[in-house]
Amino acid sequence: MQAKETLFADLVQGRAQQFQVPLYQRTYSWTEKQLRQLWTDILEQAELLESGEKASTHFLGSVVLAPSPQNEATFPRWLVVDGQQRLTTLSLALAAIRDHIADGEPDEAERIDEEYLINKRKNGSDRLRLLPTQADRAQFAAYVRGPLSEQAAGGAVAAAYGFFRRKLVEAADPAAPQDVLRIEEAITSRLTLVAVTAERADNVHRIFESLNNTGLKLSQADLLRNYLFMRLPTRGEHIYETYWLPLQDSLSNDELEQLMWLQLVLDGDDRVRRQDLYAAQQQRFERGEVSEAEIEAYIKELYRRGALFRRLLHPEKEANEAVRAHLHRLDTWQAQVTYPALMLLLDRRQRGELDSADTARAMSYIESFLVRRMMCRVPTNNLNRIFQAVPGQLPLDVAVADGLHQLLSAENRFWPDDDELREKVRTAPFYKFGRGHQRKMVLQRLEESYEHPEPVDFATAQLTIEHVMPQSPGDEWLRMLSEDVVDGESAEDLHSRLQHTLGNLTLTAVNSELSNHPFERKQGLLQGSHLEMNRRIATTERWGADEIRARADELADRTIALWPAPLRGVGRAERSRDWNLAHQVLAALPHGTWTSYGDLAAFIGSGAQAVGNHLANTPGVANAYRVLTSEGKVSDGFRWAPQDAGGDVRARLSDDGVRFTAGGAADPAQRLSADELASLVSEADDPADSEEDTTQSAPESQGEETDADSFYLQLVAENSPERRFFRELAEDNSPGTVEAVRGLLARWEEIGGTVYHPGGTKASGSGAILTLEEAGAPDSVISPMGFTPGCGLGGTAYLDFQWLAVTEPSARPALRAEFLRLLNELEGIDLQEREPGRGPAPSFPLSVLEKDRNRELLVEALMWVRDRWESRD
Structure with missing residues (x-):
């Protein structure tokens, strides 16, 4: 490769040539924020030119070029591996200047056109000196070649051109006019670029990858798209037009990335993290020589599944009423965590392996799994792993819906049965469980179960959750509750125990009117409600403990009928x-x-x-x-x-x-x-x-x-980092220590944690890191402990206090101190807290875990961390 500093004029002027933005590049995406900053820099350089000052130029960034496969000796063509956003923006700015002066200075306008924008003696797409990616090509060509009336409305290209036209009008303000040709000179000769030019034998994808695979410039979807189309030299145009562009137009970049991740999961990679999407898919393709036909098949399958994915995002697109209802409720629940299972069901239905009725039945199991776990306060931090594993764990010898029912019923999935659900409805503080929209959806489904002939339109009704017995009871409420107390319990204690239970909650549009009033006044308001559950409450003479429990039992029956129970006697779920x-x-x-x-x-x-x-x-x-x-x-x-x-x-x-x-x-x-x-x-x-x-x-x-x-x-x-960790652990530790670590990691996963094994290269070493993640929020994570296999000195467990000190809730010194105290109860451990960032992290040898009691105490300490994490503010 060669790298040199250059100017825009030096880069694009001279002989006829073309700079091609490959199909795999993302579309033009500069917003007004970047355009305003560039315009400020341009005006600053124009003023320096006007004043004659010999000030330094403005560095704009880099451009990476490589010879195009379509290169000709008489017509050089370059692939813009990196820097297309800058080149496109500067070209649009020059097109705007050309059009701004076209009437008054046609010769100068023609000069700008021929020097920077077009190849005068070429036709078709070769006439454009910069050829954008296909999605932007028609609109860009309209601004460069005209006529503007034929351009497509909207889009980032149109917005950028319009921005520069507006700014040029401002620059021509008679009160303080600026020379437009000075602005042109500033763009072409005062904005410096570093041009990196690759030789034909250079691997331009590796160059692109090294520039962009930092997680900052391009998304995982961008990187994977680039990777795919770089490997489609002959069929790229057709595949892009037929499959990729419609897919890209129908999904946002984030949604497209999610679809790509789901495709990996559906194809069996049940442990890949979304942030590792690009590397995981690249690893699959690079296991051997991959033909264009194989990459085309992958993109066609992505296109097919994209139509299914859009039904999850927009349930109204689903034709079947029963399936649509489940998708709507799961969307209301904000159950993106279930997408792997939902996509599997829609995919299998499209393949003819189950009909819509069975699809709806299978979705009812997913809905019930979420609702029952929420109502029984089962931790949600393992839901990502549970649903991501569905495609790989689904039993092969039973029908899909039955297999999903069986899989979710496994004992290590913690799907509450009818007895547990009934008990929780009666006694648990439902109002404190889950999220507000989830609690509201449960109450809405319970109201719908009454099948009122004139049901409420929940989409337009302004309903909120109401405590029938108020959270702040007055004297009349407490006097009534005192009639129901037993075993020396006070009215205040009884109120505290019952106020948030499901039996005391309803939906209403007059929450402020009901307020803390006595039950007699609330009865009148509830009687006039359009909700059947409220009218039933209004028919009750009083509202004390017995009435609340009776209503809870009634709602428990309806809950059990609405959301099916797990199967009994199913063992652990395995792949x-x-x-x-x-x-x-x-x-x-x-x-x-x-x-x-x-x-x-x-x-x-x-x-x-x-x-x-x-x-x-x-x-x-x-x-x-x-x-x-x-x-x-x-x-x-x-x-x-x-x-x-x-x-x-x-x-x-x-x-x-x-x-x-x-x-x-x-x-x-x-x-x-x-x-x-x-x-x-x-x-x-x-x-x-x-x-x-x-x-x-x-x-x-x-x-x-x-x-x-x-x-x-x-x-x-999936397993090479994990295998490397255990292999190195076995090399440097006793068999008893190895088995103890295996058991501890398995126990951590059982209580809702995740075990992350770093890459395990020779340079970085291997390890195991215990993490807790919030369902649906992979960026919200905490790591209480990590393990290293040892380098001749035996394995070690360590606490990353520098991380814990900035991550809630462990950022609180008192919680870190309590965690250390719990760990110090293990025999042979005496840890001292150090100021984060000062000295080595607290650690202890893994060999202490060979003692059963020590393992039990460590699990208890980790469960304490998990409980603090789940109950954090």
Whole structure:
């Protein structure tokens, strides 16, 4: 590459040439804020020219260019890899100057046109010296070539041109006129650029990536779009016009990014974070040579799913009434966290795997899952993970709606049953649960359940939640409550216990009129209400504890009828496709090898105990007995699965070539790690290893990954940092410490936390970070603790107090001190708080977790942090 400082005039003047903004670039997006700042800089330079001062020029930024594939010796064409916003803006400013002086100084206008804007002897799109991305091309050409009457109205290009025309009129104010040609000179010869020019052999995408993959300039969707269209040299125009441009026009950039992330999730990547979208999709495409047909297939699928995604954003676009009603309610709930599951249902319906009735039924399970958890105050911080995992965990052997019901009913999903729901409706302070719009929606659905012949139009009614027994009761209320107290409880205590329960809440448009008045006065107002639930309250003679509980029982019955219950007896949710893969890799174990529960668990992203339970209860799993403890011994809890042949395990292992040490353990040299298990699957599924290679003759439209390839690529992408952490942990810590850490991480996830494993490169090292995230707000996160595997000194747990000191609620010194006190209850730990940023972070060795009591105390301390996080102001 070559880099040099240049001026706009030097860059674009001279021989005929063209600067092409590639299809993959985002559209022109400068707003008036950037335009005003540029105009100020231009006027400043024009004044310096007028005064004759030899002041420095103004640095505008960089432009990165590369030879276009359409380059010709007689007509150079350059790809604008970076800097298109600046070039487009300056071109529009010059077009505005040209048009401003066209009547009075036509020769100067023609000069500006020919020097900076057009290639005089070229036709068609070649006539434009700057060729914007296709979405902006027609409008830009209208301003450069005219006539303006043919331009499309609106858009950023039109706004920028109009801005400069207005400012030029201001500059011509007779009271203080400014020379327009001085302004032109300032633009072309006083605004400096650094032009970076790549050679043909340079990888321009890597240049672009290094300039823009900082999360500041371009979004993940921008980067991925650029990446895709850079790999479509021959079919890019057609694909852009047919699929990408309509998709881009129908969604905002943020929505498009969300759709791209959902596509990854639907295709099986259930752990990718949205901020890692670009890297994850790039990693998939770069697992081998990707053809244009494969990228086209990806964009066509994105286009198809875009129509489905718009129904989530705009439920009124859904034709089926029942499905539309569920989408409306989930939209009202602000349940974006459920999008992976909703997209899966709409996708499967479009593929013919379920009809609209079953789609609505499946959505009722999702709605019930959210509502019941909110009413029973189940923490929401694991909802992202639950719904993101749905595509990968959905059972394969049952219908979609039934499978979703089964999946959400798993015991580690915490979907409250009828008994728990009924109890919470009767006793829990519903008014303090969830968010206001969610509480209001529950009450609205309960009102609708009465099926009044003239239902209220909730879209226009100005309804708020009303406490029938007021929050600040007067003497009359307290006297009535004193009649209901038992066991020495005071009226104030009874009021405090019942005031926020669902039985005491309703909807009304006259909240201020009801106020804290006695019940007799409220009765009249409620009697005249259009809501059936209010008229029923008004028929009651008094409103005390018994009446509130009776109404709660009635509403509980309606709640149970409206929102279906989970299935009973469903175990933990596991990834069904991963179990299939576990069976495949066990069947592929070479003679004379074995693996451990921990290795197999790391390979499929589960837990060692879950692996053991699955193998013990699943008949017909080949080589299940060759899964041993990390010490190479048969687990004390090992049992043959029902219907399996059984026999002496050690004898079977010996027959399979597994050697044993003098201590009775399987030879550790024959143990296969998680990475080695992954290599077994990749070798078995590699088409190149088959007797006949059919990939050359297969049509391009069939160039898709096999399921096994997808599994392997997914596991490599998802688990390599996790595997590296546990491999390094095992290298530098005892087996007992490794298993203790595994158990602790699993327990953290069970109580609603997330475990993040950094990239784990040789440069950065590996680790495990415990985090808590707010559902639907991935930027709202706290990390109470992290683990490092050790570098010859044993693994360490550390507290990042510099982060905790600026993150609510841990920013409060008293809370950090209490967290340290809880940790210091562990045997062998004595942590002292240091001022954030001063000295090393408080830490302790992971080996202390080998003691059961220490693990229990640490979990209690982490649950304390979780509770403070969830109840934060």
